Amino acid sequence: MLKKQLIMERALELFAKQGFESTSVQQITEHCGISKGAFYLSFKSKDELIIALIDHFMMQITTEIDQIVRNTPNDEELLYKFYYAIYHSFHKQSDFAKVLIKEQSQTFNKDLILKMRYYDKLIENNILSMIERLYGEEVRQTKYDLMYCIKGFMNTYSQLFVFYNVPLDLKLLSESLVEKTNLLARHTTVPFISQELIEIVKQPMNAEVTKEQILEIVGQRIEEIETSIEKESLILLQGQLLEPTLPPAIVKGLLGNISNHPHCKWISYLLRRYYNF
Amino acid sequence: MLKKQLIMERALELFAKQGFESTSVQQITEHCGISKGAFYLSFKSKDELIIALIDHFMMQITTEIDQIVRNTPNDEELLYKFYYAIYHSFHKQSDFAKVLIKEQSQTFNKDLILKMRYYDKLIENNILSMIERLYGEEVRQTKYDLMYCIKGFMNTYSQLFVFYNVPLDLKLLSESLVEKTNLLARHTTVPFISQELIEIVKQPMNAEVTKEQILEIVGQRIEEIETSIEKESLILLQGQLLEPTLPPAIVKGLLGNISNHPHCKWISYLLRRYYNF
DNA sequence: TTGACAAATGACCCAATAGTCATTATTATA
């Protein structure tokens, strides 16, 4: 399990520099100081490695955004915190950000594309719910456009510090984008992206996580963490998934119990979506 | 010369579907109905092909934008025409747009990256001069931010019809983006991208076209086009490059002569930059 | 110390692919 982490870290460095396709397994193993065979003990294939990397980091970013949106009671601060967290994440994990930008929508692997689409939609949903909370009725017609603009800001500005090693003032950046977002939200009158368009675009996105997959992850977590309230809650949630008997209030409570455990952030996010909380 | 075009067209189709790296020369030649050897009669390598493709289309798009910015006297229309032209181009050449997005900043070839940076900067300059003309003093502090936002709009919205085959209302799209751009230009007060930051980012961009390269292209064009005012003008401009004797007014006039000839758009654009017109 | 089990190795296999070149087909010229 430690070997796996070593490989992921070292491979990420190479991928960021050279790209995924141009990095051979040979190079990775040399960079790790292990043999080629050892690589295949940890990962079934080179593809499995990149998927593991993307999963790892995207989970982190997605949950981070989700937590901010849910745990910031003050509307005034929300947008600022959102932008700050995004760029802070990208900055901290700039190697990963590089890989993400370089490899974005590369065709070489169907699974990977679906995966990326999946995370993309998750982030879109988070942005949308933030928009709705902040501006409500005011942006009913223009919310999808606003969401696209926010995504545009995220992408365009992140290239600045991903490709040039410039020392950036994240606070100023966030502040600047908050102003722009507010401007667009409050004064836009000509929407382009309609509900209907969004529906069309949504189509090919059917890789929703299934109950079975959730159960699998729950099982893993139960094994991983030591006896505690969190573990007990997980076991109860596992039972609930297999045979629903508990009322929603209790389920929600159990979810609350685990949502701050460092190893349970992702699973609690998935469960919250599953139960529509 | 015809074979070259055939290869470029057919290869583009494959690149758009599968990406550059994942398309073999074999596949390209099969798709063209020619032999592998024939491919290497037209292009020295596979890399030369992708570079030719990118040159071809980026020249087209860059000159198109440049022409619009220079030939639209009415400020009211300018932004609209700009967005419309961009998306019209992307739509018409959607295969190329796909390749561009997929391959953007892929590391496999240094030349290519420099090339892309070069065109990127050209487009940035065009956007900047458009902004300055439209908003002048008003955006002195925020023009670079505005430029980045416009680029963000371009990228983000273009993904919509590059990756989903959605029938799009380009007029509405342009109108919508015009409104957003105006909003940001007129009301933004917190700039993030300073002059200084732009300077830093500019650094690695030293692949400016040299006089020798310009001369080479002029030579090619002179060979290509039949005797006419345009050809004569080109020959005079060639002389001027080798030994400057004519006053600026005449040079500018000569440039005007060729700037509408379908084969001279790119060279006239380069010359205009060279002489700072 | 021994033997059994797990972890790690790297030579090897195979498929794919960029690029070459001797040969053949086609066209232009005299």
Next chain:
DNA sequence: TATAATAATGACTATTGGGTCATTTGTCAA
């Protein structure tokens, strides 16, 4: 028609890189 020049072919080479597996090394309980 004969000859020269040009265009086109595709078998072949050299190399790379993902993945396998027989063998070696390390570990630990008896």
